[in-house]
Amino acid sequence: MTAGLDRRQFLQRLAAAGLLAVPATGALAACATGGGGTSSGGAVGEVSATNPLGVAADAPLDVVIFNGGYGEDYAKAHEAMYRELYPQAQVKHTATTQISQEMQPRFVGGNPPDVLDDSGAQKIEYANLVNEGMLTDLTPLLDAPSLDDPNVKVRDTLLPGTIEQGTFGGTCYGVNYVYETFAIWYSEPLFEKNGWTPPTTWDEMMALSEQIKAAGIAPFAYGGTNAADYVLDLNLGAAIKQGGPDVIKNIDNLEPKAWQQEPLVQATQGIEEMVRKGYFLPGSEGLKHTEAQTQWVQGKAAFYVSGSWIENEMKTISPPDFQMTALPIPVLEPGSAMPTTALRTQPAEFFCVPRDAKNVRGGMEYLRIMLSKKGAAAFAQETASVPVVKGGTDAVAQKTPALASLSAALDAAGDNVFNWQFWIWYAAFKPAVKTEMGNLLAGRTTADGFLSAMQAVADEVAGDPSITKYNR
Amino acid sequence: MRHGKYPFIIGFLAIPLLLYAVFVISPYAQAFYLSLTDWRGLSNRQDFVGLANYAELFTDTQFWRAMGHNLALLIVVPLFVIAMALLFASATAISRVRGSRFYQVVFFFPHVLPVVIAGILFAFLYNPQAGLLNAFLRVVGLEWLTRAWLGDDAVALPAVMVVMIWSAVGFYYVLFSAAMKSVPRDVYEAATLDGAGRLRTLVSITIPMIWESVQVSYVYLGIAALDGFTLLHTMLPDGGPNRSTEVVAQYLYRTAFDEGRFGYASAIGVTLCLFTLVLAIVVMRFSRREQVEYA
Structure with missing residues (x-):
């Protein structure tokens, strides 16, 4: 087997060449952990009564949805509502189950989406996102007037426990949209x-x-x-x-x-x-x-x-x-x-706005749309589930048996929830x-x-x- | 024209080597660097912690338990696969029985099936309520053998081993068949004239003649046994009953994606990589035999 000798020599030389190449690629090693930029909150528009969060009307919006038990159709309805309000904005819709695998690199690279539904078995643990300072404080959204009634703040339209569920160390970083x-x-x-x-x-x-x-x-x-x-x-x-x-x-x-x-x-x-x-x-x-x-x-x-x-x-x-x-x-x-x-x-389906998003205000506006009566009804209709908005299932004409029994059980429970x-x-x-x-x-x-x-x-x-x- | 040889070779190798360096070596280097940090996988923030991750790993009972499961796979799976593949191959390749092509296709078939599909199929088979296995045992009167195969911490890991063996035998059967066909016929004829039986021929002639293939198979199977992620993640994503089937790769995945400890996970990965390298070196060194030359 004389050929084996040559092959071995060849492999040895190849390995040596590989070792030589290592120092050169040391510089590349910074790539996976480098990059990213400073966060400025992204696009800003003029604040007005109809635009309390100051959304830039023409800024594109990038929405990532967990395509799990609730599907993605409800999100398409919400995106259509956003387009209706901001016809110049390009809305990008992505639905996936591999949240962690697909979003992690985007967070590290400094280009996360504007709205992220961080849910499912492959979610990024919320505590990790919060501890690393990757999320926007949603207080401006909670204090903004609701879409339905300018005299009612968004925070007052939510079912009990919703804000607490998204609060870490006194700051609300996410809206858990489904009242599970x-x-x-x-x-x-x-x-x-x-x-x-x-x-x-x-x-x-x-x-x-x-x-x-x-x-x-x-x-x-x-x-x-x-x-x-x-x-x-x-x-x-x-x-x-x-x-x-x-x-x-x-x-x-x-x-x-x-x-x-x-x-x-x-x-x-x-x-x-x-x-x-x-x-x-x-x-x-x-x-x-x-x-x-x-x-x-x-x-x-x-x-x-x-x-x-x-x-x-x-x-x-x-x-x-x-x-x-x-x-x-x-x-x-x-x-x-x-x-x-x-x-x-236990409100679930953690919707958040990443801190480094290009369109932070648009992201918050999207959440405001989701939390409107119309947005909630669209969700309840598509998924036969209860959104965290007060009276969110009222508009659903034909309730499924589980939804009907759940609504009754929630009424019976009243404030006795934990x-x-x-x-x-x-x-x-x-x-x-x-x-x-x-x-x-x-x-x-x-x-x-x-x-x-x-x-x-x-x-x-x-x-x-x-x-x-x-x-x- | 000898002086032109090296530029010629370099010209051909430069681009592949560059690609190799960027896509193969650099990730290894990065993983090693990350294993010395406390990177959480989300921001650029990371602190250099030296060998702290490795120190923690050394006393991490969950890691060693997972490693124990990998070692069990490493011992059992290659042994059964190689033994069965040798047996089948010698039965069909050497004696050239009628229809050996047919057997080749039948044996190879499980290997064509993607691991995930195999995992799902076997999960159905093992289903304690509706699965074929328990139903079969009841039909043949072995009711006492029925159990929740994937829910019993004594049999879950062996049940997964069966799937690994099932899906690997075919490939090594074909590999050994091909190797056996290159063994000259006259050696067998001489052995038969000397009165050697089937088993004697297999042990004394066939196996020594194809030893290189067996050796390489053992390394490949060993690497597969040290991984095992795809199959286990399909069949028992949460580590099995009482965490009795969790392998290192699953533990790595859990520390990285559930706990957000990418630095620690990298340390696990580097350790696993070292184990695999050591395995390959040990197998190649200590199972070296006198090469049989027949050309």
């Missing part, structure tokens, strides 16, 4: 047919689960390989209702032993008991959320814990008479701090909840094991000085 609500979902016809009454207390839920199991249906399903965290609403939700808002405040503020608070221990032991009694669809630990949801809409399971996107997500698979209905998480015991009608509402921030503020929590809740539901750990694992994550975050801390 978390509940247990079931098919009303299935329950009517079997004469089952939706439970309002944990004991009723356990009793009904026994009945459902006896009827040959699994009481609950969940997606164990990627969405075990959905079930956290069951124990943490019940704990917050039992002990009041302080329960979640302690957890969000990383207080010591916050995950060992009495109501949370009780509720988590409740889940452990449900696992022991076989109330979860067998094999759920090996299902993806979509597979588990398919089992559920096919009638193999009675309940599914999820956010309000579920109907839209399953609309092509659900039987037409499924009639998805929302049930608030039951309370642990009578005499709970919050009524059984209380709901976790939310949690720990897994938004601190990136370490989400993967830990997925893993540990998966362990709990598959019977690999106990309630105590779950809670001490979560406490360990909280303690680690609290003790890490490199992590920016938030408070509520």
Whole structure:
């Protein structure tokens, strides 16, 4: 094999040449991390009564939408409204699911879009954007008059909790546009047919689960390989209702032993008991959320814990008479701090205006359009979901079953709504909840094991000085 | 005309080398530089932190756990793939059975399928409720064997290994078949005259004669086992039950894109790269055999 010798020599020389080339490319190394420019807020126009934010009428607008559960059609409607107001402006629409992969280079390069819907599994963590100072303070938008009524500020048109959800360290950096609500979902016809009454207390839920199991249906399903965290609403939700808002405040503020608070221990032991009694669809630990949801809409399971996107997500698979209905998480015991009608509402779909955007004012104006009555109605109509604008679904003539039941549940809840921030503020929590809740539901750990694992994550975050801390 | 040789070669190599330097070497250099910083991946702001990321990595239990899963893949996957590929190849290539072309196509087919499709197909197969595997086990009366394949921390990683082996065997089967065809027939004839059986021929003649191919296959498969990102990210994006299937590349992705720690993620990447290099060098050095010359 004499040819092999030559080939080896050749490769050696090539490698040597490569090494020589390294110093030369050292200068290039600056490219990935260099670049960028100073931020000036971009184009400015004249401030007037109809143009309170001072938008430059001819400045182009670059909008990037997360093309997920809500699709992109609602954004096209909003863009059309922007064009109507500013006919000279070029509006560029991009819809993608790869937010992080596509937007990260643009942030580093100093040319981010003017409006970014930072959402989905591939989103850039909001806390990272905020901590790096990449976003515009939205106070001018919140203080601007709303599009519908010049006497009402934008901030007064929003549902409770919306501004708080986008606020980091006292400044609002984003508008979470969808009023996502978390509940247990079931098919009303299935329950009517079997004469089952939706439970309002944990004991009723356990009793009904026994009945459902006896009827040959699994009481609950969940997606164990990627969405075990959905079930956290069951124990943490019940704990917050039992002990009041302080329960979640302690957890969000990383207080010591916050995950060992009495109501949370009780509720988590409740889940452990449900696992022991076989109330979860067998094999759920090996299902993806979509597979588990398919089992559920096919009638193999009675309940599914999820956010309000579920109907839209399953609309092509659900039987037409499924009639998805929302049930608030039951309370642990009578005499709970919050009524059984209380709901976790968590505005989501983080719309922000990057600080380095070319058209910051146009970006804010776009958000003002989204938050108008007409903009909200367009969203509700396209997605059968609730936008964060007060009365946003009023204009929807034909409500889907889930939207109708959700609107009723929200009315019943009134001010008794709560939310949690720990897994938004601190990136370490989400993967830990997925893993540990998966362990709990598959019977690999106990309630105590779950809670001490979560406490360990909280303690680690609290003790890490490199992590920016938030408070509520 | 000898003096004109080098300018001629340089003329041809200059542009490819430049492209190589810009698109291959410079990213490596950048990754190494970034691994010495605390870059968060969004702004230009980054502080030089020296080897702090590597020090943290050294005691990071999540990293070592992921590395353990990679090592399990590294041991099991190449072993099975090479053994099965050798077996199939010697069964069809040497004895030239009827229809060996047909087998070549059948064996090669899984390799043509993109990894993502294979992952999705097998996720369906392993579905504990509606999947073929559990249904099959029930039909043949092995009900006690059914389980939530991808949801059980004892079997999830082996279940993924099966997919890796399934999709790789075909390629190495074809590779070994081709290598075996270049082994002169008379060697086999001589061995057969001396009374060597099928197995003896495989072990004493075929494998030594195609040893270079086996060696290279091991390196390729080792590199694939140290990566494994595409398949695992398709089948178990969140690291599997009790994080029992998370590989280093997934952990890297999580630190970079979920936690925004690009500096630390680069340190993981550089470490993984070093591991791969060491693997290749070790395999090439220590499995070197006397070359058999037949020309």
